[in-house]
Amino acid sequence: MYDGGKIIVGLIIGLGLLLSPFLYNAGKATKAPEPQLTPKAKEAKVCVANTNFMTTKHMQLLDRWRDEVVREGKRYYKSPEGKVYYKSLQVTCLRCHSNKTKFCDECHNYMGVEPFCWECHIAPKEKE
Amino acid sequence: MNFIISILFSGIVVSVLVLIPWVGVAAFDLRFLFGVVVPYLAMAVFFIGMVARVIGWGRSPVPFRIPTTAGQQFSLPWIKYSKIESPKGNGGVIIRMLFEVLLFRSLFRNTRLEYRRLANGPKLDYEWEKWLWLAALMFHYSFLVIFLRHFRFFMEPIPGFVHILEKLDGFLQLGVLPVSGLNVPSVFLTDMLLMLALTYLFLRRIYIPQTRYISLPADYFPLFLILALGLTGILMRYFIRVDITAVKTLALGLFTFKPTVPEGIGVIFFIHLFLISMLIAYFPFSKLVHMAGVFLSPTRNLANNSRMKRHINPWDYPVKVHTYEEYEEEFRELMIQAGLPVEKQPEKVEEQSEETGEKE
DSSP states (O other): OTTHHHHHHHHHHHHHHHTHHHHHHTTOOOOOOOOOOOHHHHHHOSOSSOHHHHHHHHHHHHHHHHHIIIIIOOOEEEOTTSOEEEOOIIIIIHHHTOOGGGTHHHHHHHHTOOOGGGGTSOOOOOOO | OOHHHHHHHHHHHHHHHHHHHHHHHHTTOOHHIIIIIHHHHHHHHHHHHHHHHHHHHHHSOOOSOOOOTTSOOOOSTTSOOOTTTSOSSHHHHHHHHHHHHHHOHHHHTOEEEEEEEETTEEEEEEEEOOHHHHHHHHHHHHHHHHHHHTHHHHOSSOOHHHHHHHHHHTTTOTTTTTTTTSOSSOOOHHHHHHHHHHHHHHHHHHHSHHHHHHOOHHHHHHHHHHHHHHHHHHIIIIISOOOHHHHHHHHHHHHTTOOOOOTTOOHHHHHHHHHHHHHHHHGGGSGGGHHHHGGGOHHHHSOOOTTTSOOOOTTOOOOOOOOHHHHHHHHHHHHHHTTOOOSSOHHHHHHHHHHHTOOO
């Protein structure tokens, strides 16, 4: 092999980089996030839309709410079940999900999302 | 092959590749097959295939240097030479390789030959042509950033560089104002740039007649495959969302060899996963293997030191030669009879043989 040593070293570096997820995670126990509901949410039983929709698309809902409130002044939302909610991040979502760190952040930390909403909106005060 | 047929053929193949997981998951619920088996197989094909290709290249002899005409080579100390374009040692080679791999120097040199008829006669022009280089750079770097951003699915805890990339990539927060309707504040620039660059590269192929003429399905297919991959990704991020926390659980399962397929992941994810599996499995067999091949380009990675070092051809083997002296020895008498000039006269030969006593 011409320059065999260099080629092998290069190959190992390349493979190492591409296999890094295997090496990085080796032996680590990871656990999926478990967002916890507050007693208040448990009592309500349902979210503002069905659970599957909320899990996957809550950021889209919030985005739409914000646009509708701020740009069109439409402050009320009717859920598929016919319940009416005040469109608000702080007053609606986080009244029910007042355990932000154990609910929203549980998933967000796992996925590495840091919504910048809290630069302006006020996160609920949590005990402990 | 006619370019319309090539495009149709590649388009149909990519459509089938989209339909396979779609039908497989939506109709037959083969989630384990498409979520675990296919990705593992694809990774195996990729890694074994790439190693085999690189070892294969490594085993082929590269006895000689291939100086390109891009720069003056080193000769006499007082003649200025091009240290990077035509390096004489390893340092220059490393810099040349960095330029090649990171900045696509060879593509940057691209020119276009143009034949024009002017009023006073025909004219040949070498035009400055940087669009290919620009689009290629845009495509490759966008792809790299997108690939690295995906490490938020591959690693737990998420390494810091992913956050930095996400911040930089989404810093315009395009979702807030100009393109509301994309439903998230941080619309990633690389998503848009990737699709733009791919579209340009495709249009360029069919727009320039010479490029169109030399394009084969092997050129269109990877373009379409990556376009489809990008499209499913964009759909999944901005429109048809899936539960990406479950997706991360699936990905981590693959990388820790404890595969699981969580409930409730949308079909679009399986299409995306199947397309990337096909892409990586296709790598070692196609032009995409230039990902490894670029490092082994002999015109780029060998110092131009032919004047200082002797390089020996390994194919040189002892050829049986029949020199003129031997020839004359054999046919001298016949040559003399035929009146042909000979170098040694026969008397001399006799004298010599008497001296050495070899012949009677």
